[in-house]
Amino acid sequence: MGDARERFDVNIKKLSLMSDIEKKIILATLKVNNKKSNSIGTAIVLKKEGQNFYFITNNHVIKNQDECDKVILTALDRDYSRTNLKCDKIIETKAKSDNLDYTIFTIKNSDKVSEIFSDRIVEIADKDPAPGELFITAGFGSKSFNERKFDISLSNDSDCKMLAGPIDLTIQDYKMNNTIALGCDVSSGDSGSGVFSRQTGKLVAIFFGAAKISRKNKELTSAEIEQNIGDNNYVRNWSASSWATQLTNLNP
Template structure:
């Protein structure tokens, strides 16, 4: 087992953060439809809430796009979670403009009001909690269920779903979210510590969900339970056009198949990111 784990860590040095990767394909097909009003109104409560809590992050100084999601609220603020490499501290918070949609599929705008807590790759994670001032046009967030962190371990093969702004335009007025929820968007394995640029990222799980630059910071939801289980942060640096086929996924579920670690999209277990 020690040799297997060592091999995994050496192999994982080739992984790239999602902001540096053009596109990751899990399974045989690329399937990330754009979310519009007609799509939204047909979804069940779980999917609707996932879409409503998902936020487009536009860094106006660097002209880059990322994703965040509503985590909880307190008396004065709504609190959101994303990756540190999406909003790297208070300076980038001040430069970040946010876009959401409400339950009527109308656009709502907000700004990052400050960083509450952060964890960098060097510290063993990749997250940042930031706050947004409460105001009337964001009241719909108070109707969304708070994220639970007491969920049970996901089961290998559980179907997942993620909403993000991969390939989105660096324009706060353009709502261009996409959803990954095809038959290959599955929980493959976890939790494992990986090595990234000589630093260790803890409690990572692996999926075959299609992803794209700009999806960093997306919530990963378990379709079987409705629980948000992870914070998406990285994808494999694919060397082939489609290195993990649908047949490979189905044939090797429940095993330590090496391709599940070296050719996957990656998220941090939400239970391990504790808001102080």
């Protein structure tokens, strides 16, 4: 979206040079390899309650317990080596029929899991984002099913910001509640990616989809973005953007 293009693949060398906020976002993010649907997505470590770590992704990435049982989660361990983990239990899931698109699941705790995630839990923003607020997103867009790769990429260009919302957005024949429009570049595989405040590093929303760009429906330009920031009635803020579910008042 927009004229800026600053989405880049992250390797160990780049990770060591990143800001503390960028590094924590990368380390809090997991690749979801769904063997049931032969597809991938993205998940984030959300919280710890008792002995369990809770993670969030989209419902269309992990729909139910049957899919959870067939998911391999790829993360980075403490020395930045790739490690694979298993989805354990579905705790809550909201599908499009519920006007939302998220799944909360656990990974069975162990010394290894505790060591990896104990200081990687993200903090949900305590106030709503404002139009124009700059974001960072990280995920596995355009990557392939491969549990042997943690091939994450990060987007933090000048167009990756909140355009409008939140509104209850009607998409085809369903409505998605609490949706904000983004100028962040995303693609298939980014589903479930966290949308983080660039200033605080707090989790604002999770990405769930994007408008289809074509010759007739061209991408927003940077100038167009700036001219229409915060205008919920500007159609192209919704028809040519990426979309995320704002989490600040959902308390997942």
